[in-house]
Amino acid sequence: MNYSTQIDSEGFSILNNVFTENEIQNIISLIENKTADNPENNTFRKSQDLFAIRQFHKEIPETLPYIFNQKLQDxxxxxxxxxxxxxxxxxxxKPEKSNWFVAYHQDLTISVEKKIQTENFENWTVKQNQFAVQPPTEILQNNFTIRIHIDKTTKENGALKVINNSHSKGILRIEKLNFESEKETICEVEKGGIMIMKPLLFHASNKTTNNERRRVIHIEFSRQNLPNGLEWSEKTILQN
Structure with missing residues (x-):
């Protein structure tokens, strides 16, 4: 299943039927068990509009054998x-009644273990004792993200919207995009499907309008070593 040409040209690709119903149910069970056991965990963020688990692969590593099935590895x-x-x-x-939305943006930061002032690494921030920084553009250009859809995702329950090929323009202020001439795609994905996307692709998410839940596991990947002693704070090598 080679979608690399589409990913390069459009900045994203949607692949359905990557996970079986049984694999999805196993992932859901592990998440529900963990969240029931650890309601006060500070890497969990819960509100009426959003429940999120940061550092998901470290918080619930038991999910990884199901996530990295042979299909996804291939x-x-x-x-x-x-x-x-x-x-x-x-x-x-994204709960059933969520009115949370995300405006168009690029994913411009990476998480690192500690702050080391380094040329072309800019806009340092710290959240939950984790440092984030904007690396040089070429690092972002060579990374990719996979979004695993635990629920069927449609425009009514907050599917991502993207601006096709916007990743090819480098780091850009949103005002520089001429929406009149750009192509926008709503990325609807079946339960058990995935969306692959490049970090510099402009993407957004609308409010939920159909009272249907939308659960997604967002995983970012690289194979690049960082310079000057900087280390990826969540780096986890994939085991076959």
């Missing part, structure tokens, strides 16, 4: 090659 290797590792993961649960 997709990664066929489209990107070998040597990729996880650099960040987040579980998002």
């Amino acid at each position: 997709i990664i290797e066929t489209n990107f090659g070998k040597g990729y590792f996880i650099t960040k993961s987040i579980y998002f649960d």
Whole structure:
């Protein structure tokens, strides 16, 4: 299953039927068990509009054998090659009545273990004792994200909207995009499907309008070593 041409040209690709119903149910059970046991965990963020688990692959590592089934491993290797590792993961649960939306943006930061002033690494921030920084553009250009859809995702329950090919323009202020001439796609994905996207692709998410839940596992990948002693804070090597 080679979608690399589409990912390069459009900035994203949607692949359905990557996970079986049984694999999805196993992932859901592990998440529900963990969240029931740890309601006060500070890497969990819960509100009426959003429930999120940061560092998901470290918080619930038991999910990884189900997530990295043979199909997903083959997709990664066929489209990107070998040597990729996880650099960040987040579980998002957009509840049935969520009025939360996200405006168009690019994913411009990476998580690192500690702050080391380094040329072309800019806009340092710290959240939950974790440092984030905007790396040089070429690092972002060579990374990719996979979003695993635990629920059927449609425009009515907050599917991502993207601006096709916007990743090819580099880091850009949103005002520089001429929406009149750009192509926008609503990325509807079946339960058990995935969306692959490039970090520099402009993407957004609308409010939920159909009272249906939308759960997604967002995983970012790289195979690049960082300079000057900087280390990926969530780096996890994939085990076959």
